[in-house]
Amino acid sequence: MRESDGPNHVDPLDLLRRFVPTPLKAAYRIGAIRVVVETNDFSLLPELPLDVTVNGPHQQTLQWKLIRDKDSQGRLEEPMLLTSGGLAVVGMGTGCLFGLDQERQELLGFIGAAIDARTYHEFLVPFFCRMTNEGVYGDPHSYLSEESTGASDA
Amino acid sequence: MSIGCHLFFEGIPGAVFRARVENIVTATFSFARQTLLFRTDFHLAGTRCFFSTNSQDLLQATKRWRAVTKSASTHSFEMEIITEPVVRFGDERSAHFRGLHHLVFAVLPPHGFVSFDLLRRRVRGVLTPAAADDDVFWNSLLLPITIGILGTTMGVAPLHCACLDRDGSALLVAGQSGAGKSTLTLALAQRGFALVSDDWTYISRDRLSLIAHGLLAPIKLLPDTIRFFPELRDFAPIRTLNGELAFEIDPQTMPGVTVKSISYPRWIFLLERTAAPGCHFIPCRPECVREFFERSAERLPREVPDAQMTRSSIIQELSEQPSWIVRSGEHPRNTAATISDFVLGASYARV
Numbered sequence: 001m002r003e004s005d006g007p008n009h010v011d012p013l014d015l016l017r018r019f020v021p022t023p024l025k026a027a028y029r030i031g032a033i034r035v036v037v038e039t040n041d042f043s044l045l046p047e048l049p050l051d052v053t054v055n056g057p058h059q060q061t062l063q064w065k066l067i068r069d070k071d072s073q074g075r076l077e078e079p080m081l082l083t084s085g086g087l088a089v090v091g092m093g094t095g096c097l098f099g100l101d102q103e104r105q106e107l108l109g110f111i112g113a114a115i116d117a118r119t120y121h122e123f124l125v126p127f128f129c130r131m132t133n134e135g136v137y138g139d140p141h142s143y144l145s146e147e148s149t150g151a152s153d154a
Numbered sequence: 155m156s157i158g159c160h161l162f163f164e165g166i167p168g169a170v171f172r173a174r175v176e177n178i179v180t181a182t183f184s185f186a187r188q189t190l191l192f193r194t195d196f197h198l199a200g201t202r203c204f205f206s207t208n209s210q211d212l213l214q215a216t217k218r219w220r221a222v223t224k225s226a227s228t229h230s231f232e233m234e235i236i237t238e239p240v241v242r243f244g245d246e247r248s249a250h251f252r253g254l255h256h257l258v259f260a261v262l263p264p265h266g267f268v269s270f271d272l273l274r275r276r277v278r279g280v281l282t283p284a285a286a287d288d289d290v291f292w293n294s295l296l297l298p299i300t301i302g303i304l305g306t307t308m309g310v311a312p313l314h315c316a317c318l319d320r321d322g323s324a325l326l327v328a329g330q331s332g333a334g335k336s337t338l339t340l341a342l343a344q345r346g347f348a349l350v351s352d353d354w355t356y357i358s359r360d361r362l363s364l365i366a367h368g369l370l371a372p373i374k375l376l377p378d379t380i381r382f383f384p385e386l387r388d389f390a391p392i393r394t395l396n397g398e399l400a401f402e403i404d405p406q407t408m409p410g411v412t413v414k415s416i417s418y419p420r421w422i423f424l425l426e427r428t429a430a431p432g433c434h435f436i437p438c439r440p441e442c443v444r445e446f447f448e449r450s451a452e453r454l455p456r457e458v459p460d461a462q463m464t465r466s467s468i469i470q471e472l473s474e475q476p477s478w479i480v481r482s483g484e485h486p487r488n489t490a491a492t493i494s495d496f497v498l499g500a501s502y503a504r505v
Contacts, residue, residue, distance in 0.1 A: 016252055017253070077242060082280065084276070091259060094261050101256075
């Protein structure tokens with residue numbers, strides 16, 4: 001028997017879309033926080049003040065990595081926020097999924113293809129900004145606190 | 155922290171409340187020990203799961219999960235599940251997964267939303283109470299996915315192959331999608347091989363050897379498989395969780411099929427379907443096997459470099475097993491018979 005040159009195979013899988021290139025990068029300022037945004041879609045660059053200062057040693061910096069997910073056609077659903085320690089994860093159906101890791105100072109998320117620019121800039125970006133502020137300075141749960149409408153049992 | 159949050163954390167037993175963030179009403183779930191009162195732990199594919207929930211029903215359900223097997227592993231992860239009756243999980247019909255860096259998000263209609271943290275080896279999810287009664291959801295979806303996503307961070311390599319056992323020795327069947335792995339797997343199971351896994355096999359390592367684990371998920375067979383297995387007429391194809399129409403057969407309901415949860419890898423067959431009749435065995439070099447498994451595995455994020463090393467070293471060790479490409483244009487039962495004779499002949503030769 002001769003040895004085979006090898007079986008057929010496909011390229012390594014990226015079913016989770018982890019390795020979508022994010023060539024677009026810009027730095028913004030949210031209050032005293034420097035936010036570096038990486039994305040694969042111009043329309044996901046937020047309309048926030050650009051940060052033109054040199055990153056100082058004591059400056060708080062947080063990274064947003066936002067993927068426009070062309071394979072997700074889902075609309076936004078009511079947000080579900082899962083909080084645990086320094087990690088907050090938000091699911092809005094398949095239209096938007098993201099997580100904020102306070103310890104690693106990064107916000108990582110997917111924005112579905114069906115989410116238009118207005119929804120993104122008027123609805124999601126303020127949400128990200130609020131979570132960013134609290135993620136850098138506050139208790140991981142505190143982005144809920146001041147506007148809490150009160151507790152209700154499951 | 156607000157008064158509302160103090161109230162929540164100090165005394166209110168519920169794990170969910172609604173809050174307003176930037177004028178968006180948000181169903182908020184806090185995974186705190188005070189709210190997840192029901193706890194247990196179990197072994198799963200060479201790992202140990204510390205499980206906690208707010209649902210007594212769900213805690214009871216863990217006892218029914220067939221996937222639970224004993225092991226001596228010291229690798230562990232946490233799984234925390236809140237059940238919540240009033241949230242909606244969208245109109246999607248298929249499971250939806252996305253991941254960035256160390257985080258993975260899973261929308262799992264109709265039952266829930268789950269996140270995975272590879273760095274901290276934690277799973278957090280919100281599920282409907284009905285999930286507690288849906289063993290298929292756990293055995294076919296959530297538990298395999300959990301090991302699929304977190305396994306490499308715990309010394310377990312999820313590999314896309316079937317696994318069958320003969321007298322404690324495992325035969326792994328791999329191949330491209332459409333090569334006929336599942337039909338061959340069922341045919342081998344009907345020839346006296348015990349079924350360990352059909353689609354994904356989880357390989358761990360103990361001090362002496364590799365161990366192949368299965369989670370006893372249903373065998374998934376495409377509707378055209380009925381031409382090979384007329385007995386499938388007793389079943390109806392269903393829309394599976396990834397949206398495909400397929401038969402999902404509980405192997406334990408198939409006459410003459412036995413199941414096992416672990417075995418020890420000894421042979422590897424890379425299946426290729428051909429149009430020409432016959433069934434041919436072509437020896438396969440270790441580097442070919444290694445390349446196949448490396449390339450058919452999900453890429454891992456650089457945030458967990460040890461996971462990549464673990465998987466590669468397991469694949470490296472696995473690839474040293476005797477391996478063949480099987481090119482077959484035969485009926486799956488004939489291919490199974492040929493492989494069975496081949497394997498048994500090899501066993502006799504060894505004796």
